Amino acid sequence: MNSSDMVQRLKRIDRLSILGDEILADLARVIIPERHPPGTVICRQGEVESKFYAIEWGEVLIKIETKEQEMSVGRLAEGDVFGEQALTVDRPRSATIIAETIVDLLSLSRSDYQRLSRKHPQLKRIMGGPDIPPLLKGVPLFSKLSDDELADLAERMGTLVFPPAKKVVEQGDRGTAMYVVSEGELVAYRKNEMGQNRPVKALNQGDAFGETSLLVSEPRDATVIAKTYVELCYINRASFERFKDEHPGIEDKLQARPEVERKLQVESFPGQQPDEIVEIKENKHWIAFARAVGKPAFMLMLAAMILGAMNFIGGGLASEAMSQDWFSTALTILWIIWVLASAGVFIWHWIDWHNDFHIITTKRLIHIENELLRSTSRDEIPIRQVQNVDIERNLLGQILGYGHMRVTTAAGGDGTLNIEFVRHPQEFKDAIFKQVSRAKYREVAAERSELERVIRGAIGVTVLDKKIEEQAPPAPMEALGWSALLTQNWLVKQLHKILRGLFDFLRHPHLPRQEIVKDDRIIWRKHRILLLKVAFRPLVLCLLILSLILGAMAGGAGWINWSGLSPSLFGKALLALSLIAILALGWLLWEVEDWRNDQYIITKTHIIDIERVTPILLKETSRQASLDDIQNTNFSIEGFWNRVFKLGDVTIETAGEGTFTFTQVRAPNKVQEEIDKRREAYENKLRQEEAERRRTEMARWFGVYYGTSDDIETRIKRARRLYPTDWLKG
Structure with a gap:
């Protein structure tokens, strides 16, 4: 290609179009054209290079890797440039550039740039950029x-x-x-x-x-x-x-x-997702603390007045009935108790108030309520499902700047979240709808990007669809020895699996499983504390009968001398105790099996609540709801011992099947997080499937239009206009 053709190509680059013809002619002599198919990594973040690139045709994807994750941050297309810093300094690339379509690039090396910039100072300003400091x-x-x-x-x-x-x-x-x-x-x-x-x-x-x-x-x-x-x-x-x-x-x-x-x-909170950003995390208004501490404060003030009165009038009575020193000591002790009680009440309620949060993130609206040493609960609503927010403010709330809020979702009355004592409620409401708008904009932007991809694919433009992965070359085939043959034998693998399962059982034979993961589903049972509660009486009865059976066996064998009892009596007693033992053992197994048969299940698409009333009659009650019907989830832990053993309830409000309650499960906060994570994944999957269906249908129409409206000659003209002329050779 001659120099004049390259000059015309350089003029199509925005950054270079303002250069004079003389500078462009010199650049044309050293510019090197490069072509890259879709998926090619042109430059990688962290690597040091010395090339500048201008995009003549096609698109590239920009990816950066931060401490949190790797993400796509944008695209560059015809006329854009990248790698300017490589012309002046040895600094690692700040991003990874991947060819998303067939890409034609014009590259300039640092040595050629430095030589030309000495001849043309204007080139240094255009290529090197402005004086940034x-x-x-x-x-x-x-x-x-x-x-x-x-x-x-x-x-x-x-x-x-x-x-x-x-x-x-x-x-x-x-x-x-x-x-x-x-x-x-x-x-x-x-x-x-x-x-x-x-x-x-x-x-x-x-x-x-x-x-x-x-x-x-x-x-x-x-x-x-x-x-x-x-x-x-x-x-x-x-x-x-x-x-x-x-x-x-x-x-x-x-x-x-x-x-x-x-x-x-803003600090993170338990259960925060890696790609979730916290917009607001705040405690309740201080009036909530004042109301909570008001009643005990009044009682303490009353006690202080009584102690003050005793201190004022008690001196005369003490001189007649008792020692003045004894009375002063008792009064001092009472004052110390009052001070400690006041401090304890204040600290208790302050910690209790400080542990309650209202949280707005880019994905959820969350209300966390912690009652110190008593209970914990967390209610949350997906931010994109928020439909309306009502604010209630009385006269005191208007003066002090707080209010109560009622957040409603698409489910109406079944999907609501009540939040009390919100600071600056109007600003809080605006922040909620700001995140709702952002969530909608993200969906629209993603839909538009995918629609563009499908349409471009339908009209014949190759677009990178899959994630670029570096694959190692396949290892050469080697002959297998006897040890490899033994380890890869199917029978040996099955035996190893059985022995491993037996070993796991022997390690924990006494612990029934509360959580079971099978393929794509998770099964939760009620906490083991509930099993211990229902099985305690039959277990004690079994142990008592076992001890009596052992005593009867010892008496019948003459190992223990029971005076006045004949050996035949021991045999009859052993028979009766054995029958009772069978009944007691059956009772115990009944309770254990009844506990095992109550299951809470989550799959990739549904939540399921199964309750079998009796293991023998197999009377079963089963309810299920689709994950996309879930409107609101919350968990609660009531009582000190429940907090110690992490035992609580998870409530799931759905649009069609009412309310589901996973009762007395272990670590209810983890259960709620798993439900929310799967619900979000399933909703995204449904949206993507529906969007893909619409995009495919639209792309089909575009493809038909494109194919019927253009004849072969028109397509060749378009190709000559879009692609460099030398692409059409051969």
Whole structure:
């Protein structure tokens, strides 16, 4: 290909289009075209390279790996570039770039860039980006950083160029990067309740957006679109985390916005999912503590008044009836008891109040109620199922800033959550619906992405569908020795399985299983404490009869001399005791089997409650409900000993089958977490199946339209327009 053709190809790259023809001609001589099929890893996060890439055709997927997880954070398409930092510094790649379609790239090496930048200083500005430290100094988040820290942070940042009308970020997408505007103008849009985009903010040189996404990885609140040609400097979460690790104490210098700082200080809670972000976690309003401590405080004040009266008038009585010293000692002891009681009551109720939480996350609305040493309960509702939130405030609540809330789901009265003493209830309500909107936006964005994938596949554009995995080459076949043949023999494997099961039984022969995992289902039984409770009497009876049988056997054999009793009497007694022992043992087995037959089951699609009244008559009551009918779940642990033994109930409210109660199970919080996890997985599966059905149908129509509207000549013209001309050769 001649130089003039390459110059025209370079002009299609946004970053390079503003360069002069002389610079482009020199670049055309050193640019190397590269082609990559779908699935190719072009560069990997953490590796050090020295190449810059421009995308001439196709799309690539951007993935980053943080401390928490690996995630896809965006795509680059025709006209975009990546790897600018590799032209100037030896720094590990901040992301992994994977070819999602057939990709044609134009690559530039560091040595060629350095040679050309000495000849053309303008190239250094365009390729190397702006002077970033002064820009960062004007960003409030980084305003307290030193010059050296700003310079180090700037080296970790990249630059992007967007033409007018190009979308930079989209509302609802989970963001992991922060942007600073170097040149140009942008507009931020936000969808209203009608689904219409409304401008909310103009962004100019020096402005920044994406602070919350960088620090908390929250979904984007707005869609940002370029108004003119813009140049942006960006830092992603992975690079920023490494920057913080290399600069201990840097977090104290960051000047995050108050709402972001509050989110950073929110602590995690038991049962929080890895991809779940906590928006709000707060205790009840302080008035709840005041109400709880009010009654005992009144009683303590009454006691203090009585002690004060005794102290005032008791001196005269003590001089007549008793020693003044004895009376003073007794009064002092009573005052000490009063002080300790007051402190104990205050501390008890403060801990009890401090352990109650209202939590809003990106997935759930949760209410945790802990009564110190007595009970624990947790109610939760999936955030996407929230339909309405009612606020109730009396005069005192309006003055002090608290209220009670009633959250309703699609199930109406069966799916409600009552939350009392909420601080700033209107703000809490707004936060709930903010997460509801974000959940809907995430579903829409995912649906749109998948629809695009299916349609592009239907019209003949290859798209990467599966996760890229590196597979080791198959090991060479080797001859098996006698030891390998023995270990791979089917009979030997079965014998090993039996012996292992026997060994496990001998290790725990006395512990009936409370939780059984079979393939895709989990079976829970009631706590062993319940088994001990129902089996205690027949077990004691069996032991008593066994001791009598042993005594009768010893007497009949003459080992024990029972004076006045004939040997024949021992035989009759042994026969009678044996019959009674059979009945007692049957009673014991009855109770054990009755306990075993009450099962709570969860599968990938249903929850099932099975109760068999008697093991012999096999009278069975069975109820089941689909996981997608679940509207609300909660668990409760009542009483001190139940807390010690982790024994409680799990209540599941469904839309069609009413309320299910898993009674007296072990670790009810774990049971609730498993139910919620499977419910979410099943709902996602149903949504994906329905969406895939709609997408496939739509893609079929697009495919028919595409096939009937274009003849062979039209397709060739399109191919020549989309693909580089040398792709059509051969």
